[in-house]
Amino acid sequence: MNAPLLSVRDLTIDIQIAQGTLHAVRGIGFDLKRGETLCIVGESGSGKSLTSLAIMGLLSKKFKRDAARLDFAGIDLMSRKQREMRDLRGNRIAMIFQEPMTSLNPAYTIGDQLAEAYLLHNKASKAEARARAVELLGRVGITAAESRLTQYPHQLSGGLRQRVMIAMALMCSPELIIADEPTTALDVTIQAQILRLLADLQREMNMAMILVTHDLGVVARIADKVAVMYAGEVVEQGTAREIFEHPRHPYTRGLLRCIPVPGKTKPGEHLGSIPGIVPSLVGRVEGCAFRDRCDVSEAACAAAIPERRLESGHVWRCVHASGEGASA
Numbered sequence: 487m488n489a490p491l492l493s494v495r496d497l498t499i500d501i502q503i504a505q506g507t508l509h510a511v512r513g514i515g516f517d518l519k520r521g522e523t524l525c526i527v528g529e530s531g532s533g534k535s536l537t538s539l540a541i542m543g544l545l546s547k548k549f550k551r552d553a554a555r556l557d558f559a560g561i562d563l564m565s566r567k568q569r570e571m572r573d574l575r576g577n578r579i580a581m582i583f584q585e586p587m588t589s590l591n592p593a594y595t596i597g598d599q600l601a602e603a604y605l606l607h608n609k610a611s612k613a614e615a616r617a618r619a620v621e622l623l624g625r626v627g628i629t630a631a632e633s634r635l636t637q638y639p640h641q642l643s644g645g646l647r648q649r650v651m652i653a654m655a656l657m658c659s660p661e662l663i664i665a666d667e668p669t670t671a672l673d674v675t676i677q678a679q680i681l682r683l684l685a686d687l688q689r690e691m692n693m694a695m696i697l698v699t700h701d702l703g704v705v706a707r708i709a710d711k712v713a714v715m716y717a718g719e720v721v722e723q724g725t726a727r728e729i730f731e732h733p734r735h736p737y738t739r740g741l742l743r744c745i746p747v748p749g750k751t752k753p754g755e756h757l758g759s760i761p762g763i764v765p766s767l768v769g770r771v772e773g774c775a776f777r778d779r780c781d782v783s784e785a786a787c788a789a790a791i792p793e794r795r796l797e798s799g800h801v802w803r804c805v806h807a808s809g810e811g812a813s814a
């Protein structure tokens with residue numbers, strides 16, 4: 487049973503805009519096994535959220551999704567109809583969004599919404615669904631869970647709302663959970679608690695998890711695998727260890743220079759940032775999209791970029807065969 491739970495190959499997402507076709511996601515691929523955590527990192531606009539929505543089948547009509555393979559537990563998601571996707575979503579695949587109010591309805595109590603999420607996919611009585619809701623609220627660390635059932639989302643703090651969202655996502659014990667920047671809207675101490683909770687539950691329930699985040703500190707703590715996205719491509723992927731200890735792509739190296747190093751970075755010390763801006767993805771994009779910002783680029787970077795692969799599965803796209811040309 488070593489087959490991946492989720493397998494993505496050559497996923498593309500295009501959007502028609504006034505200036506032409508915007509190639510927001512350009513031929514990405516990765517595999518995820520049961521119980522594994524993949525963190526997708528990259529700057530704003532690199533295509534992380536669209537990738538998550540494409541897996542969930544939640545892209546609106548204006549996006550064109552294509553893939554050579556988009557398989558979940560042996561199911562071809564590309565050929566699933568919307569009705570069939572609804573059977574999977576919230577049941578075998580769940581998503582946690584940045585902003586809890588995207589998923590919570592202000593007009594219904596927490597108890598009704600949690601129970602509803604369960605009853606949609608399970609033949610159970612209302613009493614059983616409420617018992618499950620209390621159980622899950624307890625598991626996400628909400629005390630006096632019974633009394634929360636009758637509350638409305640606006641009566642809870644941001645951190646509690648995000649815990650409720652996590653409980654809701656886990657009601658049907660999904661096999662895959664996709665969390666898109668689940669803590670960005672919260673303050674820093676609460677962020678850490680929520681992410682620890684999510685990582686603990688993921689391990690306990692042996693779920694696979696895709697976590698989309700800007701925060702490499704978080705990645706270092708919880709990722710098994712990392713996919714680094716830049717301008718709609720996965721420019722490097724590997725185990726968390728490979729990415730942190732032997733980053734090969736100059737963009738990954740640049741990102742790593744931007745994070746605080748415990749014990750080394752002094753409070754208030756200015757962290758590096760990568761100068762320059764992401765190129766337009768409208769029309770044909772030739773060569774390496776990072777080359778204008780790269781400190782080791784050369785003429786060859788304007789041509790097609792080879793994919794470099796180590797036996798371990800560490801993959802990157804760069805003219806530099808082993809990253810030796812890139813400055814650390």
Ligand SMILES: Nc1ncnc2c1ncn2[C@@H]1O[C@H](COP(=O)(O)OP(=O)(O)OP(=O)(O)O)[C@@H](O)[C@H]1O
Nearest residue numbers: 501503508510528529530531532533534535536537
């Ligand atoms: N509704 C839309 N209309 C036009 N372009 C869009 C739309 N949604 C996303 N895009 C474009 O698609 C690209 C990828 O967007 P996406 O939201 O996936 O990025 P992201 O990496 O998740 O960014 P962030 O970290 O800010 O959430 C960006 O260039 C973005 O401008």
